Amino acid sequence: MKTMNLDGLVFRDLDHDGVLSVFEDHRLPAAIRAKDLLARMTLAEKAGVMMHGTAQTHGPYGMLGIGAEYLLPANRQLIVKDGVNHLLTRLDADPRTFAEQNNALQKLAAETRLGIPVTISTDPRHHFAHVTGASSRAMGFSQWPETTGLAAVGSAKLVEQFAAIARAEYRAVGIHMALSPQADIATEPRWPRISGTFGEDPKLARALVAAYVVGMQAGSVGLNKDSVSCVVKHWVGYPAAPEGFDGHNAYGRYSLLTEASLSVHIEAFLDAFNVKVAGVMPTYTILKDLLLEDLALNGELLESVAGGFSTQLIEGLLRAEHQFKGFVLSDWAIFRDAKEATFNPTQMQTPDDISMPWGVEALSREQRFAKAVNAGCDQLGGEEDVATLLRAIDQGLIELSRVDEAVYRMLLPKFEQGLFENPLVDAAAAVSIVGSKDAVKAGREAQRRSLICLKKPSLIKPGAKIYLENINAAVEDSCPLAEADVAIIRLSTPHQMLHPNFFFGSRQQEGDIDFKPEAEDTLRLQALSSQVPTIAVLQMSRPAIITDIIDQLDGVYVDLGVADDVLLTAIIEGQDTEGRLPFELPSSMAAVEQARSDLPCDSKDPLFSIRSDYRNV
Known part of the structure; x- marks a missing residue:
């Protein structure tokens, strides 16, 4: 990409016109730049920002992003043609290759009309467990206890140290967003996602979740150029699972709580809000038959839909009651059509059978997109279907003002993190940062303590x-x-x-x-x-x-x-x-x-x- 020199400073010519635009001027506040960029965007470009897709790879599970090398033609389609500039990476690669592969995505982004860089996200990578859809392998990264292991030590200082080291390793390979931490309280011992939580004590979890955010975001007052943005999850009550059955599965689509117990689950999120966590991800599950009299909803029965479709949980409880100002990112696969095999598979489900549209199965995809966006989701997790979102807008299901609100919230972190100025990373430096001697030593000491x-x-x-x-x-x-x-x-x-x-x-x-x-x-x-x-x-x-x-x-x-x-x-x-x-x-x-x-x-x-x-x- 060409650059411009002005007053001894260098500016990237993001829109390729040779003129310094407001959004290109890194001397200006992030909010001003984000608003200027928003005003220049077409509706299709805005729709692309509201997608959070998957960086596709070579191999049989390439659509899920599992592999050692990105499939650049497919990613060119996503980034350049469709305008998708938030991508989840599940790449398994050594640090140098990882950095080079992420740089390749950023070079594709530089070709677009406005040069909007890609925000690359990841599930946790630093632990021992890895389950598709929840975590990734710790290939090359320093290895630490599970988050339950960090909770076993019970030290906010240790959790902040871990998150700071993980942040440095992530940024070294070009990762900017952590789809973590889990603020879920492990109230049901049969639930299969306990290892990703900070355990069963809401007060301890509250402190450790906040420490994680501070370490990962490099501070307690919001994002900066060193930050990896955190998405705290899953809002809220996800682990209250009858018989422990998880919401990824049709038979686990309900959580059962009372208003009093919901407050227990909310507690673990509160200090994350206080330290300005960047994002929140709603729960997969339906909070079944939950009557809320005191928590912002004035005696309403909660609508029987998953968290990502619930106006009451997002706009009511999260934003109005708890004054959350960041972005809301839906969880993955909640917009896909449910099939007979979703509920009653007679043979092993394939990736095509995966869908979690709990409570909105009867709606069209356009209606599901609209319901989530109008409920308060700013970005649609796992989606790359710009055309369906545009149809929903064209049908009048989503107001343009709501689109602008969502896109602004997703653009702002890119500016705050300095991605418009420095989207590329030093692949050689990644080798010395990721899995460094000091990082590995710290991780092993944490293992011993846990x-x-x-x-x-x-x-x-x-x-x-x-x-x-x-x-x-x-x-x-x-x-x-x-x-x-x-x-x-x-x-x-x-x-x-x-x-x-x-x-x-x-x-x-x-x-x-x-x-x-x-x-x-x-x-x-x-x-x-x-x-x-x-x-x-x-x-x-x-x-x-x-x-x-x-x-x-x-x-x-x-x-x-x-x-x-x-x-x-x-x-x-x-x-x-x-x-x-x-x-x-x-x-x-x-x-x-x-x-x-x-x-x-x-x-x-x-x-x-x-x-x-x-x-x-």
Whole structure:
């Protein structure tokens, strides 16, 4: 792109006319520049800004963005032809390649009439778990505990440090928006998305969510040129899921709350608003039969639609009651048509069967677009269909003033973050920033601190022979079981395959969380512990019921995102652990079933209370 020199300063000629326009003048405030750009845009260009698409890749899952290299012809269509300039990346690539690939997208954007740069977003990348639609692999990035692991440490300072390091790594490869943090409260232990939350304590989650935003956005007063914008989610009550079934699936499309319990779920968002979080993402789910008398809605029954279509939740509760001024980005796939296979698949759902238009299934796509935009969504997550939005506007379903409001909200962060001046990144520098020695060291120290000991094992003597199972034997020599002085086995929270034909349900961990007597893992623990003192390490993507196994074990640890070598060093050396449970561990499935899905810490006689470890059982 050509540049202009004026008063010793350099300006990019974004609109290619050789004249310094107001929106090109980086001396001016972001708000003035955004308004000037908005006034120059065609309706089609505005519609493109209201889309948040996916950067497409080579390979069989290219439409989902999963791959090692962008498919530039497809992305040219999105960026240059359709005017889409917010894209989610799911790229799996080393830091240099990642930066070069994102630069390639920005060079496409520079060809457009107004040179609007692409805002590139990502799901979380720095943790151990990765599930399509919720998180991505930590390829090359420093690796940290799950957010539940950060909550186990319970330090706002640590969370802010993590987010600041993640921010530097993101910006180094050209990522500008984090579709995180989750301010969801883990009130239902069977819910499969707990590992992405800060646990079950609303007050702790409130503080840690805010710390995450401050670290990621590089301050508490809004965005600046160093920021990665945060989208806090999911507004609101998403985890109050009957039987723990998730809203990605038709059978999990409802959350059940009362007005009192909704206030508990709202609390975790409040300090994020105070530190000026950039964006909010509404919940997939319908808050079923919820009557709100005090929370801004004056006794209205909440409309039976998902959060992204709810005027009451967005314009009423979020904007009017809590004075949120940023943008609202809908979640993905809520505008797609529901099919028979969406509700009752007779074989494995394909990506084409994925849709979550809960409560608005009977509406046309134009009507769904309009309903979300009029409810308060400024951008349509997972959508690239500019033509349908234009038809909705042409049909009078969306006022032009509402379009301008939404587009302004989406343009403003681009100016605040300096993307119009510096859309490209230094690919060579990315190599030294992403996964740097200091970042990796900090992540590993956080892993060590997050480890929770529920039952202190006997001291492992120097030279003891150790049998390892489900742990990388290359980290520590593993002897045959018959020769072992102690066994260390890693297991996960039990789960059941209840919905094998559902794309997400088959990939999520659902169902009971107890170690049933006939289960393979239970029998294996019995076999090991009958031969040798056994230490169990439990990866708890969900809380586990360990009532029937704890007595037979010599030691019990909870792993919320810990590398094998960090884990083994802590156990073998008998290190004191710092982590405390970020959720309670129920005593039985009966207690889980009798508890409410919308309230924290309410199971009867939990085996371990929240914030427990071996020192305060």
